[in-house]
Amino acid sequence: MSETSGPQAAHAVHPAPQGFVRRYLFSTDHKVIAKQYLAIALFWAVVGGLSAFLIRWQLAWPGEPVIGSGLLPEAFWDGDSWLAQSLQYGSIPAEFYNKLFTMHGTIMVFFVAMPLLLGALGNFLIPLMVGARDMAFPRLNMLSVWTLAVASVILLISFFVPGGAAASGWTAYPPLSAVPELSEVNWGQNLWLIAVALEFASFLMGGINFLTTTVNLRAPGLSLFRLPIMVWFQCIAAVLFMLSVGPLIAGAVMLLLDRLAGTSFFIPSGGGEPLLWQHLFWFFGHPEVYVIMIPGMAAALEILPVFSRKPLFGYRLIVYATFAAGFLSFIVWAHHMFQSGMDPRLAMPFSITTILISVPFALMVFAMIATLWGGVIRFPTPMLFALGVLGVFIMGGLSGIFNGSAPADIYIHDTYFVVAHFHYTLFAATFFGGFAAIYYWFPKMFGRMLNDTLGKIHFWWTFIAFNATFLPMHLVGLGGMMRRIANPLNYDFLQPLQPLNVWISISAFVLMLGQLVFVVNFFWSLVAGRRAEANPWQANTLEWSTASPPPHHNFDTIPTVYRGPYEYSPPGVAEDWLPQHRPLVGGPAATA
Amino acid sequence: MEAHAHPNYVAIWVWLLILALFSVMITAVPMPHPLMVTVVFVVAAVKAILVALYYMHLRFEQLLIYSLALAPLICLAVLLLVLLPDIVYHP
Numbered sequence: 090m091s092e093t094s095g096p097q098a099a100h101a102v103h104p105a106p107q108g109f110v111r112r113y114l115f116s117t118d119h120k121v122i123a124k125q126y127l128a129i130a131l132f133w134a135v136v137g138g139l140s141a142f143l144i145r146w147q148l149a150w151p152g153e154p155v156i157g158s159g160l161l162p163e164a165f166w167d168g169d170s171w172l173a174q175s176l177q178y179g180s181i182p183a184e185f186y187n188k189l190f191t192m193h194g195t196i197m198v199f200f201v202a203m204p205l206l207l208g209a210l211g212n213f214l215i216p217l218m219v220g221a222r223d224m225a226f227p228r229l230n231m232l233s234v235w236t237l238a239v240a241s242v243i244l245l246i247s248f249f250v251p252g253g254a255a256a257s258g259w260t261a262y263p264p265l266s267a268v269p270e271l272s273e274v275n276w277g278q279n280l281w282l283i284a285v286a287l288e289f290a291s292f293l294m295g296g297i298n299f300l301t302t303t304v305n306l307r308a309p310g311l312s313l314f315r316l317p318i319m320v321w322f323q324c325i326a327a328v329l330f331m332l333s334v335g336p337l338i339a340g341a342v343m344l345l346l347d348r349l350a351g352t353s354f355f356i357p358s359g360g361g362e363p364l365l366w367q368h369l370f371w372f373f374g375h376p377e378v379y380v381i382m383i384p385g386m387a388a389a390l391e392i393l394p395v396f397s398r399k400p401l402f403g404y405r406l407i408v409y410a411t412f413a414a415g416f417l418s419f420i421v422w423a424h425h426m427f428q429s430g431m432d433p434r435l436a437m438p439f440s441i442t443t444i445l446i447s448v449p450f451a452l453m454v455f456a457m458i459a460t461l462w463g464g465v466i467r468f469p470t471p472m473l474f475a476l477g478v479l480g481v482f483i484m485g486g487l488s489g490i491f492n493g494s495a496p497a498d499i500y501i502h503d504t505y506f507v508v509a510h511f512h513y514t515l516f517a518a519t520f521f522g523g524f525a526a527i528y529y530w531f532p533k534m535f536g537r538m539l540n541d542t543l544g545k546i547h548f549w550w551t552f553i554a555f556n557a558t559f560l561p562m563h564l565v566g567l568g569g570m571m572r573r574i575a576n577p578l579n580y581d582f583l584q585p586l587q588p589l590n591v592w593i594s595i596s597a598f599v600l601m602l603g604q605l606v607f608v609v610n611f612f613w614s615l616v617a618g619r620r621a622e623a624n625p626w627q628a629n630t631l632e633w634s635t636a637s638p639p640p641h642h643n644f645d646t647i648p649t650v651y652r653g654p655y656e657y658s659p660p661g662v663a664e665d666w667l668p669q670h671r672p673l674v675g676g677p678a679a680t681a
Numbered sequence: 682m683e684a685h686a687h688p689n690y691v692a693i694w695v696w697l698l699i700l701a702l703f704s705v706m707i708t709a710v711p712m713p714h715p716l717m718v719t720v721v722f723v724v725a726a727v728k729a730i731l732v733a734l735y736y737m738h739l740r741f742e743q744l745l746i747y748s749l750a751l752a753p754l755i756c757l758a759v760l761l762l763v764l765l766p767d768i769v770y771h772p
Contacts, residue, residue, distance in 0.1 A: 332756050364767050372760055419756055423763065432766035 105641035117227035119212045122234050126208030137196040140189045147181045149594035151576040154179030186575035187256035194259025202519040206384040211323040217632035218317050220308025225301035233294035240287035247280035255281035263355035263363045267347040286341045289334050296327030310650035317630045317654040322387035326380045333376035340369035371422035379418045385522025389478040394655045395628045396472035397464025398665045401655040403456040410449035417446040427495045428502040436495040443493035470544030474525030485513030506566025512559045532621030536638040543610040550603035557596035629668045630654045688735045
């Protein structure tokens with residue numbers, strides 16, 4: 090593709106649209122769309138965090154009025170407002186607790202992690218990293234973010250309809266989710282299914298853009314194995330999502346028909362099979378956790394070489410390993426169902442594939458450690474969060490080995506051990522990876538630096554409080570505490586664990602409080618942060634070759650790429666970095 | 682990218698509607714259950730192939746694209762294979 094023809098040509102440069110609506114609301118600019126995704130993710134993170142607060146309050150002090158609820162007058166609680174109906178005189182009834190953990194999971198997975206790690210990061214970075222002027226299908230891109238906005242509104246409305254929000258867990262297992270009388274939720278569950286199906290449609294459209302842009306709009310010289318890991322991982326995530334989500338969209342429609350049209354796909358009394366839903370859900374659900382996780386890992390993999398001033402260790406191996414993990418992720422799903430009553434002959438093969446899938450991820454972890462080895466390591470905030478991903482993810486991987494093997498899983502299935510495990514893995518990717526990415530690419534997104542001191546306080550606060558919250562959860566789980574119970578004090582054998590539950594809850598509140606540091610830093614830096622130069626971290630990838638923030642058309646001239654993205658401390662060069670687009674006299678040709 | 686004639690999307694859509702109507706109406710015709718299921722599935726397969734060939738442009742792409750289209754078919758095969766013991770032979 091030359092610079093004089095094709096979609097990358099100079100005549101493809103359009104002036105930025107004028108007017109607030111075209112510029113910020115219905116924009117086709119991938120950078121604006123990325124910020125819209127970021128805004129949606131951060132909004133839902135607050136709602137998801139509040140639900141976590143209420144969950145932890147209930148588990149530590151079951152039945153006690155929520156702190157602060159005493160400030161409202163008695164008359165308010167006698168009223169029929171939504172809040173008064175949901176919390177009975179300030180305390181959390183079991184029915185509302187079911188809604189809380191259902192919506193916490195749904196929100197955090199579908200409406201925080203995906204918009205943040207795929208929507209915001211993928212949209213912002215892919216065109217900039219491949220040297221394109223925008224996504225391949227800018228209007229489709231706008232449609233995808235607005236479909237997510239509609240899904241968000243529907244999910245938000247579901248809190249307030251009669252009967253309240255969905256209450257059958259984020260996995261929505263039938264028959265509980267299929268028969269309205271069982272969970273006493275009617276429209277909340279219907280709207281949940283519609284919102285989730287729309288969210289899937291949104292990310293399918295996004296994924297098409299990711300792949301098409303990467304395949305067709307790469308800058309001259311940017312061969313596939315010169316792509317940054319972030320682009321690779323976003324594309325692999327898009328493929329995993331595409332291949333896995335179809336059965337669940339069909340399943341969601343079938344479940345909706347069970348609820349609304351009297352069919353019995355999943356209802357045993359009508360001849361249906363509830364296990365079918367579990368298979369369809371987890372056939373999607375397991376690749377889905379990698380869809381979330383690998384862009385978070387990619388953020389760490391991008392950041393580690395920059396602040397160790399060393400090439401990424403095993404670039405090709407990491408790409409191949411992720412292909413392998415992606416392939417394996419389609420044949421591990423039944424490890425979520427060892428206790429479901431499925432055919433027991435499936436337990437052994439799925440245990441084996443599950444243990445196998447730890448190999449490519451272990452390889453990724455070793456590549457991260459080897460990248461650090463012998464480097465000149467600096468510790469600005471993005472690097473701390475990237476190291477946080479590494480540390481926390483190792484912990485999550487270790488507990489995964491217990492969950493993955495059927496004989497061990499039978500004892501810990503559905504306990505807080507599993508809750509601890511998936512918070513260690515998904516929190517590592519979403520939270521630490523997401524924050525690493527925000528701290529690292531904030532200068533490129535908004536043209537200003539985040540405050541590093543506040544960032545470091547934020548990191549250490551988050552890291553310590555996170556481990557204080559979720560490490561003891563393993564013990565509570567091994568002690569036998571089940572997931573999704575509203576009141577642990579109802580069980581004699583859980584009484585001795587209650588002090589630990591109180592400790593976990595207090596740590597969780599400290600963790601949430603620590604995020605205020607980030608909120609203050611984010612908004613303060615947005616208006617008053619130090620102005621960022623084009624390449625504040627002295628990094629190699631293409632997004633740093635243009636201004637911060639980039640102009641509407643991204644690059645004044647499309648850069649030509651001469652080398653891979655991780656040439657740090659190369660021999661024979663004065664600086665300790667060598668950008669992908671900088672020609673070296675006598676260097677390798679541009680047409681690799 | 683070589684130019685190609687756009688298919689008549691509306692005509693394909695009409696065909697899809699006709700086939701959908703057909704698979705609904707066929708249930709009113711008295712015939713053995715296995716035969717009816719076979720007919721309905723064949724019609725569904727034809728519809729899926731029409732969508733893949735025209736709306737997804739497979740017909741206008743090079744042969745390599747078909748190898749990519751194999752991936753979801755393999756996924757489908759794996760899913761069905763694992764579902765069989767739970768769904769078909771369930772007591």
